[in-house]
Amino acid sequence: MSAVDGFRPLNETSLVEYIKATPSLSSILGDSDNFQIKEVGDGNLNFVYIVVSPSGSVVIKQALPYIRCIGESWPMTKERAYFEAVTLKEHGRLCPAHVPEVYHFDRLMSLIGMRYLKPPHIILRKGLIAGVEYPLHSEHMAEYMSRTLFYTSLLYTTTTEHKKRVAEFCGNVELCRLTEQVVFSDPYKVSEYNRWTSPHLDRDAEAVRDDNDLKLEVAQMKSKFCERAQALIHGDLHTGSVMVTQDSTQVIDPEFAFYGPMGFDIGAYLGNLILAFFAQDGHANEENDRKAYKRWILKTLGDTWNLFHQKFIALWDENKDGPGEAYLPQIYNNPDVQKLVQTKYIQDLFHDSLGFGSAKMIRRIVGVAHVEDFESITDASKRADCERKALNFGKMLMKKRRNFASIDEVITAIQEVDS
Template sequence: MFFYVQGVITKADESGTFDIPAFVKSLTTTAPGKATSFRPLSENTVADYVQSVSHLAKRLGGSKQDWAVKEVGDGNLNFVYIVTGASGSFVLKQALPYVRCVGDSWPLSLERAYFEVTALQEHGKHCPEHVPEVYHFDHPMALFAMRYLAPPHIILRKGLIAGTKYPLLAEHMSDYMARTLFNTSLLATSTTEHKAAVAKFCGNVELCRLTEQVVFTEPYMIASNNHWTTPQLDEDAKSIREDDYLKLEIASLKSKFCEKSQALIHGDLHTGSVMVTQESTQVIDPEFAFYGPMGFDIGAFLGNLALAYFSQDGHTSDNSNRDEYKEWILKVLQDTWNLFKEKFLLLWTDKSQSMGDAYPAGVYTSLETHKLAQKIYLRDLFEDALGFAGAKMISRRIVGIAHVEDFESIENPELRSQCERRALNFAKDLLKTRSKLASIEEVIQLIRKV
């Protein structure tokens, strides 16, 4: 997912200016001893590249004259191609050394492709059922090939807007989050392994700072990137900027986002990063991945389900009523957390899985003490998740920079603003009262009251 951030590019130490031409040129120069250098591909050159990679060509079958290449990227950050042959297919994704929709006036590190691939492989190791397989990675070219999620796979957000039910969604997403978060945390790994992994992903600082800016900073001040349904939400946006208590809550969450290296998180786990069918759930696009607070992933997903719930009244018509569907969304939200908690604790209880250094078995020999430690840990995680859910709902999705199709597709601004205001009020309540909410069922009650 891309967020447009207006401003200047400075060095990491904020000294001097950034030599854009030299930067771009450096990325297109062949390094000593390397067979390839970076060059952006196009629909006309993808087949030539694939032909040069024997195992990819073999996967497609036939010759390059038989292959079909279609560019399907969203036009923001990367090139994304679907490549199809006689006997197979895959998706080829390539990063650019700048923001695609802006141009080379805004450089962006090609290393984000490395972090995305590494996250896909690490998460895929722990949860292969819900993470597409990576077939190929070319580091100098900043591109990789992965499994093509063919129709009827659809972006979950679009399915929720259409009012489609996915009976396995809560089961699958709770499984994905429990397994990826637990197994990359100190509950399952040694401090040596964990610190090495944290250090590796610290290199993804550009996208982390982007999140810090658009989620935790700009929505609470006057910033050119912010926008909302105006004039309907003008006072609502102003009230956020003037709410000091809310700002204190956000400051605490930003601190956790920056400092809490609990597990390898997806970093942008919204309903646009999940592809679904009635039987399949696949998590994609982890280019924002880093070692951060577990609650950020959980909160992002739960918060986006809440956004989908509040948007439903804007998608009704004379021939349709979404009340029953709204109840289904709330059930998914409730089940996702409860199932996550259950699966997470099962992993922690399994001695073959819980071999990490955080809670060594030799110390927590008492069953009562062990269960109490788990209870405290899950309580903190629940509170974090609720806080991050509220933050994501307010900032990126209603008064911040990157809005969601759930609301944006509601053409009537009066109706859209009514849906957005309810979501905004819930998010603020969630941020301010999360420490008092004892269960996900109480969160559901809070949603119903708005």
């Protein structure tokens, strides 16, 4: 790869030189040559280095112009780092408690320097597989989602500001196209990238491709994803994009960010929690039947949505005389109509979230990218049983999402499938 455009992929050696030449990083890490560098990119797309020195620590994330887990055969713009950096900063401004600070961004190098989320921070998905409870987590996620989504929507911003930001994030089109392909298209057709637990789920995968009613609903969710610029969404908010400890929740990796439907973020998160739930039976053993943990996941599912709802409406009420141009005070500031429009808004958002959530579930079972929740179940037939339950639940939820009036009804439906 040439450096003609100012870009060079770094490695553990060249990274040291880069840091020394970069004041915003060297000021944190100090003068010493004594850097410990570890590449930890367990994600699918990028390279991530933890750099620790006697005086401080940083995480360096660099995007290369292809998809890491597939290789140079699947090119992908490294400009995604720009949208990730802008979004980390913007979401960080709106919700500093739950987004790591950005120390440095180098657009030519597609390189972000950010706060190192130290141990015991781990990726939430790994905590869910290990069966660890996080008592504050639903409160934190609800806080993150309500603040980032509310403040970047027309409930808080002006049309002028909104259209300016929408236009800018149209530039992240390659990442949007990737989502379109792997979430909304490939699972519903024969694709070289698709895989599933075979032969166990061969007929299930085929049934997904042959399900006209399902494809009708997926088309609607895809249109919403492509056309509806509702808020600056994270775009990839699964449980692998969240790092946690008992009292901290940090959202990373918003490289898929753009102005899209809020339900895509909420649904990604809720859908991945439901996947974690259905994987639990595969992790149960004599020591731990996972029954209590399954109850905790369902409680977290319910609490996250309900707290989100509550916080989102509280932000709306607080800001009803604010700059947002969607619901002008002179029209909507009487308690009856305010209640009416809020109820309708949340109901639509709930159904969107269930639709996107189920699309995210389905694609993780019969599409290209799977989740460790299931992948770590080594017994294929046990894994297939878990996956089939999740898949069938996802299909039902996609088709019947509008019949659900509350998250409690969703939880009841999960329990029925599970019993």
